[in-house]
Amino acid sequence: MSMSEDLALIFDVQGYSVHDGPGLRTTIFFSGCPLSCLWCSNPEGMLFKKRIMYNALHCKLCLKCNERCILLEKNCKDCQLLSCVEACPHQALRVCGKHYSINDLMRIFRRDRPFWGAEGGVTFSGGEPLLQEKFLHQILTECNKTHIHTAIETSAYMENCDDFLDIMEHVDFAFIDVKAMNEEKHRKLTSVSNKIILRNIRDLARCQKEKIRSEKLVLRYPVIPGMNDDDQNVEALIDFMQETELKVINILPFHSMGSSKYDLLNLNYEFKDLLFPSIEERAGQMANIAEKFAAKKIQCFIGSETLF
Amino acid sequence: MHNELKLFPREIKGQMSERTQKLLKIYYQTLSSVDNEFPYWYSRKYFELDNEVAAVRRAQALKEAFSHLTAVIFPGELIVMQKTMHYRGSFAMPWLSEGYFMSKEDEFYQASLKRGSTSADQHSKMGSGGGNVTKSFGKVVSIAGKFGIREEEMPALLELARMWYGKSVDDLGNKYEKMVPGYDCKEKIMRSLVCMFDSGYTLPQGREVINYYYPLQYGFDGLIKIASDKMSEVAGFANGDGMVGMNRLYNYQAIKLVLEGVQAWILNYAKEAKRLEHIENDLDQKQEYQEIYENLQWIAYHPPRSFKEALQLCWTLHIAVLNEDAISGLSLGRLGQVLYPYYENDLRNGKIIEEQVIELLELQRLKFTCVDCFASMGVVGGVLSGNTFNNLSIGGTDKDGRDASNTLEMLMLEAGIRCPTPQPTLSLLYDDKLDDEFLLKAVQSVKTGTGYPAFMNNRVAMEFLLEQYRNENMNIEEARAWSIGGCLETSPCSWMPLKINSDPKTYYIPGGSGQPTSVGVHFVSLPKVLELVLFDGVDQRTSESVLEKHNRKLNSYDELLATFKDYFSKIVELLVRCNNIQHDIWRKNNMAIFNSLLKPDCLSKGHLINELGYRYNATFNIETTGTINLINSLASLKKNIYDEKRMTLDELKWAIKNNCGYKTAESINSYSLMDQVKIADTEGVTRRELEHFEEIHSLLMKAPKYGNSEEYVDSILKDWEDWFTGMCRNYQSLYGHPLYACQISVSTHGAMGAVTSATPDGRLAGTTFADGSLSAYPGTDKNGPFALMNSATCFDHSRSQNTQLNFKLHPMAIAGNSGSKKLLELIRGYMRRGGFHLQFNVVDTNMLKDAQKHPENYRDLLVRVAGFTQYWVEIGKNIQDEVIARTEYGEM
């Protein structure tokens, strides 16, 4: 699914990303995602459309937004005109999601490139970049042409495996999330099946093996307390990695940094009232999991420690 | 620049020594203390020698003062001596200025208020914590807003001050600056705080690099002999110079006298050490006193033989220069490269080990931290925030262009990590040739959160120096010797050939060879000048007409900009003339003698600072504050009024007059943008008006802002820089050299922001300007750090003495080894693009906790995580708590 080859809907552009690949990077966050992870820290990118963030703290209830609104039925849900935002004098409204052309992005890359250093480059994230595959393919090609190092953070959820592999051909580095090995659990946590995700990873791993070093692909396992942190999941994941001969995994301790954005989007954050295990407990848990991977000769990086 | 100490347990490697800890503990409890010893003996001798040749008269007075200072040594110290008897001591110099420490009722104080020399005081507040004595109590009187003096000494101080009435540089300078046409306007400029302060009588020296070479090479006796021999050589000879050739005799005499004075001071300390050794019972302490005695006894006469002796001598020289004049920003230069030969020799001969050296360096840090500068509150609080800017430079290139960093500098970084104190701050002179290990060690230090080292661009500095000092024959080799003076002032230095002990090798060590910088025209508030432009010369705070009406309609952006430049030029010209006179009076009666003899080429030429004895004299500059608020304001005016015509100039002015519908910062007692409160429609303003204000304010806020790599704004910045850096060279200092641009804010962005109306960029009245010169206005850099750096490097930094960019980073962004490497990459990227300066504030748990309690101080704090960036203040408390906890855990 994509708007047109020429434009992509992107909700954020971040410089000085240090956890999204080697060196210093500029990260592009694509709007829209086929998954709906309960813990998502970028809820504003979940849907493939522009979203409004409303900050009650700044709002003075002047209702200028209401005055400016041109919808006949004031049904905000599907509105993409968002004329109310401009009208707010108190910066209580913000749009997440803007259209960028290939040229727009390349301009940004040219601006940032002097600061990436020798190893840095661009990371495509989101949301799910694969959702706007045509655009993604184009921008990746442009990057390749200009020798910009490319990385991707993806769920690998793409129907057509050949298309998936084609895109990955142009990617120098990939982080792929595996939220849960068990199909049912995966649906519960992300609202989609993990079948095509696992299939795509397998195929990719096989292609990789035939060509280059395995550091090009790093699996990511976000450890969500009470959801996917059980022993069976860990073991299944280890088995999967052994089967696909993948050697590196990055386990991510859960964080709720994105939770305030749920309020701004008027969405419900599942974990709002949950009591998390303490820092020490979480550290202990990470260490235990890491040990299990290490025991099977899989390189395991925790959190921000990366292989860079 | 630095706040009081904070301890950052996470990334510190190793702890400071127990000895340092004990002495640091005393520092934490110490009050800034003033006494009369130095000014007493100085004044007594000075008035006795009525009519003596000026340089000799001053030298005699200095000698009298130095040789009478009471020596006090604190148990446990290894490096001894301090400016006065107190741990954190300083004293008044009424021969420079006496108005500001009088009581407010006093006529002198009232007089100085009128001429604006103390107006900054009224708007500067010292932090009431730490060692500041902000209120009188018990037998202690608070003076100049921060210092404590015994009531038993106060009447004598006032009496001493009265002796100088009409004779001080302040008074005498003022008498003559009144002769500058338009002088009344200058007073108004000072009163309205368009300009922050005069330096001729407040801080006539500093923002320079000291030179330790001559005493290291020759020793005191050696130098006294040189002076004596020279006296015989030059007596009666004009040497072709009919103006000042004959002065060489008196100058050498003066040099000899001051050397004797400082020598006597050292010997008094040696005597005290011996006395303490005698009465001491503890054997270890006894031994330490003995060693101190031997060190001092030796260096009072001879060149040092060891690292310890050299370190002690350099410290003594530093405080001797600090005592000679009111001076802030006397930087150490590349002390690590100066002391390296001694260190290396001792190490090789087994006389010292690394751990001892680190401890000594920690103790040295403490000594520098105890240095106070007695100046007026407006200067100390408003400009300096209590800091004295003893800056230690590391890195750079050597005489031959190679990496100059060394292992001693690595130890200095280590000492800075183990003993985090405000002084000396560290400046790393970045060059691509520098060794990675060294650079990564510096990054480690940055990660502890103390804010040092800052990074300065070696090549950009060299380009600046070669251009500015070309008339004084600066060449590439000399340019390489540079260091930072003060906090951020590129200062000219030279290579001096050092020989130690019986080592046949000649070591070329760098040292200062230039006059003070950041003298000339001080801190002109650009947003305030813009306010005057908009309101036809009238200060909106006082309603006083500061400048003559320009009577222009300002119908176009070009006309507006031209008017701004006119006003700015008028202000600069007037200030140059007045400051030149003040400095001229200073140099006639209060010339530096000790500092002069230390700098090439005074000793060889026989001329002191006042007679162009220094190698580099083209050091005077023009400082500005609030650059980014100016640029953002110009962009907003251009867009809203001239390009898109969304409002008229009159509407804007009306909104500014009414602070865009907000209460004044003063009335709510907060100068932070976050706290500003709107006027309710019950308070004499109609609903309609309030709405209109809102609309206007919203447009002002939405106008393009610097820091986002937008051509619209960046081009305005570039044009300003090109014009400003060029026009400086049209003005001459009293020494006959062109001025240049200096762009740092120190702390003026607070004090000057406090008296400025709302500005067209949406900033509200009384709130603080953007800091530095290139930091984005808090909350307005929305495109990330690369875009900011891109904006910052849109013009040639080498046309200015400096630029300043402060960055806030979350520790997660630079965690671990890979984090260090990435931070280094970021620095490299900026340096390669021609950025001159970068400084990092790494925010950690302690700061986050503080940010929770005082969010008003953390408006611009970004918490950056994988995935998105969020302003700290916009995160709810419960999440903040979680983040704090997470930060401690160290993973995201």
Added chain:
Amino acid sequence: MKNKTQYHYRDTLNYAPVDVVKGIDLITKSLVKADDLAPPEYELLPKCKFCKHFSSGANSNYKGSCLGFAKPFLAYPDMIAKTCSSYIKNEHE
């Protein structure tokens, strides 16, 4: 020279003034208050108020004159005279 009189710490020789209100007793190494009384045997610190040449002022407790050099000049009682070449202890103390 031993004295039976007790002096304030700030008037004793073996006191290192940390600041205007406190200092270190150099014998015991403890932090003490400047205005507290030191033990009786503590040696006196030369100060103008103890000097023969000091002449107190008519109108002020804290100002006077020094007659110890060729030209008389302002002096104040609390001024330390340890380094003064003209200091002569007043025997009336």
